[in-house]
Amino acid sequence: MPHKVGIVATGQTKHTAKRTDINLRELITEAVTRALDDAGLRMSDIDAVMLGNMEPFEGFMLPELWSVEGWGGLGKPAMKFNTGGTVGTSTAIAAYYFVASGIYDTILAVGFEKQSEGHTQTAITTVGDPLWERTMMAGAIGNFAVMASTYVHESGVTEEHAAKIAVKSRRNACNNEYAHLQMPNLTVEEVLASPYLAYPVRRLDFCPQSDGACAMVLATESKAKKLAPQPAWIKAVATAHEQQYMGDSPRRLADMRSQRAASQRVYKACGISDPVRDLDVAEIYEVATYAELAMYENLGFCAPGQSGKLIDQGVTTMSGQLPVNPSGGVLATNCIGATAMIRVAEAALQIMGKAGKRQVPGANLALATGYGGNAWTDALILGRE
Amino acid sequence: MSESHWIVKQKIEIPFHYTPGPALLRFLEGLRDGKLFASGVRGESRKTVPPLSFCGRSWKPADDWAELPGTGTLESFAVVPHGMAELPQEGERIVFGLVKLDGADTCLAHLIHTKEPGKLKVGTKVRLRWRAERSPGIQAIAGFDLL
Structure with missing residues (x-):
């Protein structure tokens, strides 16, 4: 039987067409900091990080690499998900699996995209079959x-x-x-x-096409009850x-x-x-x-x-x-x-x-x-x- | 048999617009003005270059700034046995290096100018050379000369 899992905190950026005041790493940090503050937690309380992003919409590959200081991944167990429109829910479900299975107690899940830096439709064009659909319905x-x-x-x-x-x-x-x-x-x-x-x-x-990030903290039943008056189970x-x-x-x-x-x-x-x-x-x-x-x-x-x-x-x-x-x-x-x-x-x-x-x-x-x-x-x- | 294999050629261009954010903006402006900046968390000794606005290790703002003298130590390098049209070079080879700058705890990747790359060693002392005409980017730096 899976353990009971609660969402205890969330954090979001103000989503907008172009966040030109901060870089990708700083955008992620804004959402993560808000989620940690919402839970009253420090990054050292987080056991693992699940990361969701749809590359190469930002115009380059592996954005998690040079943004690692911004999402708290240094030295922590971390996984990255890249499943298209579902990426944010795939990431949340993966975080759920890790807590429900008893592997980790407290997990941070983060999703982000800074589309203004790349060209999303160019990237989506590569999704269709390269011979039969790319030219017709990209x-x-x-x-x-x-x-x-x-x-x-x-x-x-x-x-x-x-x-x-x-x-x-x-x-x-x-x-x-x-x-x-x-x-x-x-x-x-x-x-x-x-x-x-x-x-x-x-x-x-x-x-619309937006720049933004979202973060959530998920925890085991006993921790969730301490961290939030009403967790979202x-x-x-x-x-x-x-x-x-x-x-x-x-x-x-x-x-x-x-x-x-x-x-x-x-x-x-x-x-x-x-x-x-x-x-x-x-x-x-x-x-x-x-x-x-x-x-x-x-x-x-x-x-x-x-x-x-x-x-x-x-x-x-x-x-x-x-x-x-x-x-x-x-x-x-x-x-x-x-x-x-x-x-x-x-x-x-x-x-x-x-x-x-x-x-x-x-x-x-x-x-x-x-x-x-x-x-x-x-x-x-x-x-x- | 290879002539019977068809290859369909396509090309995809991906535009890219980089947003530096406050810390890297200050770094870029410094490059334009011939100054090299590093940043770190107040009360901590660690400094990074290029600077970060936020330290992922202590999860605190990195708003303690320092201007670096431009000298440093070669930590790693690669010698490419031919020139590249896009890059300035001395001699016939191009040398890329990672330089740990004095006053910083991280390395900057750039060209190492030497006519005798065979004599380079990890630990060689180097000094930054600015370009005469600088734009706000990494090419504002011409590279590093051996001390």
């Missing part, structure tokens, strides 16, 4: 638009539904002091007036992988097999049969508005074809039955190596009752997901018990 936007159009045509979601998601995200972000895109007055009309990046995806349908974790050519799965967004598999696994582990009823809050990894709508279906928040109705009825807004992404989500902040960890950290803040203006009152059970790489999904359930 980069994130075109690739995603191709997936989204199938979903739009099958599900019947409209541009207005997508625009409502865009507005929800950027308005929620105004309650999050760390969020990148905070747009308190954004309207559906403005989203619909923003230009197409690639049909059906408009500029305001897509996530990790109730279940799951990772589901998928690997394919784009051409193998035109319905990749409409039918996210890894997302269904990972979420069903954590729901089953926690006895969740109706996620909208049983969960109190969700922090999901949605790179675009259409992704969030598709994820409502694939995470079991609604029946197929009903995601538009869910946002029309306000079920996933702050005042709805299941608020999705009170932080503003990926649509408001995407510092890739940190992004999925931010989902976990924000879910943890909700469970710990420390989410400030974005707090969902009495949040007892939270879902956090990571999505990316080649359509992989990570899922975690956090709870107060």
Whole structure:
């Protein structure tokens, strides 16, 4: 049986398009210092460090090497993860495994990305098959638009539904002091007036590119109880992988097999049969508005074809039955190596009752997901018990 | 058989923009002005060059600054048996070295200028030579001469 593991502290930078005042190492230190301060710990109290980053988005390889003084890795056991969009959740899950297995008592997990220093889309271009897909559908936007159009045509979601998601995200972000895109007055009309990046995806349908870092401290049950009045206990974790050519799965967004598999696994582990009823809050990894709508279906928040109705009825807004992404989500902040960890950290803040203006009152059970790489999904359930 | 193997050639260019942060900015400005700076944690003797803004060992700010005299000791080196168009050289060979600068605890990587690289030894004393025209980068330094 795995030992009980709690998240006891989190730290984030103020995410923004370009952090030109500090270097990569200093960006990481900012988040790590905040997490250590949050737990009342010193670096010497940390047994091991798990590091997440998606190279070469910064423009060079092994950024952990010359940034080591900034993340506390000197002389400590450390591992680095590089799994695409899921990197932050992969890193958090690895940290969980090490504590749950009894190998380490107190672990620091860190995710970071300083995209302004490199060229993310160039790096993403190398992800597709070099002969058959690189020239045709390279980069994130075109690739995603191709997936989204199938979903739009099958599900019947409209541009207005997508625009409502865009507005929800950027308005929620105004309650999050760390969020990148905070747009308190954004309207559906403005989203619909923003230009197409690639049909059906408009500029305001897509996530920004951010510089930022996130850190968390995870600890064994006895230590967690001493370090935090209310730890965020990790109730279940799951990772589901998928690997394919784009051409193998035109319905990749409409039918996210890894997302269904990972979420069903954590729901089953926690006895969740109706996620909208049983969960109190969700922090999901949605790179675009259409992704969030598709994820409502694939995470079991609604029946197929009903995601538009869910946002029309306000079920996933702050005042709805299941608020999705009170932080503003990926649509408001995407510092890739940190992004999925931010989902976990924000879910943890909700469970710990420390989410400030974005707090969902009495949040007892939270879902956090990571999505990316080649359509992989990570899922975690956090709870107060 | 090799002529029957196809090779598809592609090229990927990755742009890169470096943000120095406060400590390295001061170091770069020093290079431009012909000054070599190191930093360390107040109350600790260890100094690093290039300087860090934060010490990962004691987890404290490294804001105790020192200007270094530019002399040092060769800790390690490599002799390349041909020249390189991008690098200035004396003689026919290029020598790269790691120099532990007096007043610092870390080494700086740069060119070692000597016409007799065969006589170099670990422990050889060297002195930094500035370029006449300096831009804020490591090439503001021409290299190290033997003392």
